[in-house]
Amino acid sequence: MELFRGLKARGRRFLLGVLAASFALFGSACETNVGPQDFLTPEGPVARRADGLWDVTFAIAVVIFVVVEAVLVFTLVKFRRRPGREAAQFHGNTKLEVILTLIPTLILAGLAVPTVKAIADLSKKSEGALDVTVTAKQFWWEYKYPDAGVVTANEMHVPTRTPIFLSLESTDVIHSFWIPDLTGTQDVIPGRTNNMQFIADEPGTYWGQCKEYCGLSHANMRLRVIAHEPAEFERWLQDQSQPAANATSGAAAEGQQIFLQTCVNCHAVQGTEAKGTIGPDLTHFASRETFAGATFANTTENLRKWVDHPAAIKPGAPMPDYGLSAQEIDAVVAYLQTLE
Ligand code: HEC
Ligand SMILES: [Cu+2]
Structure with missing residues (x-):
């Protein structure tokens, strides 16, 4: 309060503005009505595994932030310049520098272990997986179900609780396939086939998006995954494998x-x-x-x-x-x- 009273009117207004803006920013973090493309609300085991890694990383980052800021503020106050005393200098303190290099190295190495393991586990094709070939084109997605001979576009229908194994190809430029609620992203590159797998727990519609800038309508290169109970999915596949009827009148x-x-x-x-x-x-x-x-x-x-x-x-x-x-x-x- 001493400090506040000591400020000029302009300084006080500025401080109040900063406070109000901070509150607004904090308040917005309480938003519970999340969008349909929120990777923090995983809806299947693959997405949950990635989200688990994110949780651990975030928790560590919060601890680091708090500790570093606390040490910073403490140092600024404790070792500041005062009448009759210069500010303290730590430059050239080898012991301190070794410690400050070692700690982050150990943290990153520790995080790499579960991350690399998850990447290896998730890239394996599960037994009983359904194959879908995804071909990215400016600015839409083609889906082929090779076993059923079905071809469709943009809306991928899948059975729930079944691993879906994607083979991703592109006929023009680099795209990236992403269904935030179900799985991470995978680049789709001309001339090679990349793979990814996901599982949807519940029937429903999951939104996705091309995530690699690919041209004028990149933002309009969206997609949907529509998950059905397995029996209903079989019916959908059956319907889609029929030819079209001729329009007669x-x-x-x-x-x-x-x-x-x-x-x-x-x-x-x-x-x-x-x-x-x-x-x-x-x-x-x-x-x-x-x-x-x-x-x-x-x-x-x-x-x-x-x-x-x-x-x-x-x-x-x-x-x-x-x-x-x-x-x-x-x-x-x-x-x-x-x-x-
Ligand atoms: C030169 C090739 C070409 C011709 C000819 C063409 N189209 Fe297309 N059409 C496309 C491409 C490419 C797309 C995908 C564009 C996108 O989504 O960005 C498309 C998309 C569509 C779609 C949306 C399909 C979906 O599921 O997203 C419809 C419907 C369609 N075309 C109807 C027609 C009709 C009707 C005609 C004839 C009057 C026609 N097209 C002629 C290339 C063509
Ligand atoms: Cu794209």
């Missing part, structure tokens, strides 16, 4: 004609001549909740905008604008919505 039939003239070079719809592989396989497009890198809800309005001019809503998206009329767009959208 109305706007959808007209839309299919346009689709087979305009969109076939890049998109596949099993059961039709559309066999393109540049864009997502659309055989079961209508069964997806989102599209274009899980960026847009799969609604009529969003689809109209997308087919009209993709790059207008997703910058840099490598799908051209074909200058279709409003009526043609409606027809194509009606067709896409039959692809259940």
Whole structure:
């Protein structure tokens, strides 16, 4: 209080401002309504293992912070310059410097043991794991289930309590696959296959994101993992392995004609001549909740905008604008919505 009264009005205002800002910062740490991509709320054993390492590291860091700050403040006060006395100097104190080098080395070496062990354990393919091949492309994800011959995009369906073993490939630039609640990140690099594994405890939708800057729409290269009870997952896989039915009447039939003239070079719809592989396989497009890198809800309005001019809503998206009329767009959208 002595100190506070000694300050000029301006100094006092400044001090109050700093205090208020600190309180605001501390208060914000009490936020409990966490976002869907919070790696501190693990939802499966792989993510929990990584989170456990984080907890240990954080606890050690807190202790170090408190001890170092306490010693710092103590030293500043105790050895400061005073009338008739110079500030103390520790430069060249070999014993102190050896100790201060040794302690961090030992802490880091100690942390490396469980970390390296976890990395080795988690990179092994578990018995009974389900294989999924992930191919990253600007700016979306393709998923292949090699055993079932199913191909889909952006939304990966998986069974709960089952190890999912991913083989990650890229056809263009470096991306990074990340589902914060389920597993850490893994770079996806052209010309090589990386692997990672995860398990989801409970049915639900888990959000993810490309984590390596990969171009204009990097931020729109999102993903979802949708976990089902194993029996329900088998049903989903069964449905997805069926070819699409032909649209036989109305706007959808007209839309299919346009689709087979305009969109076939890049998109596949099993059961039709559309066999393109540049864009997502659309055989079961209508069964997806989102599209274009899980960026847009799969609604009529969003689809109209997308087919009209993709790059207008997703910058840099490598799908051209074909200058279709409003009526043609409606027809194509009606067709896409039959692809259940
Ligand atoms: C030159 C190749 C090309 C052509 C031709 C093309 N597309 Fe695409 N399409 C793409 C690419 C690439 C994407 C993925 C873009 C992204 O998500 O960033 C895409 C994405 C889509 C999606 C979203 C799929 C999903 O699940 O995310 C739909 C729907 C779609 N295209 C419909 C069409 C229609 C309808 C036509 C014809 C009017 C068409 N496309 C023509 C390349 C093409
Ligand atoms: Cu990416």
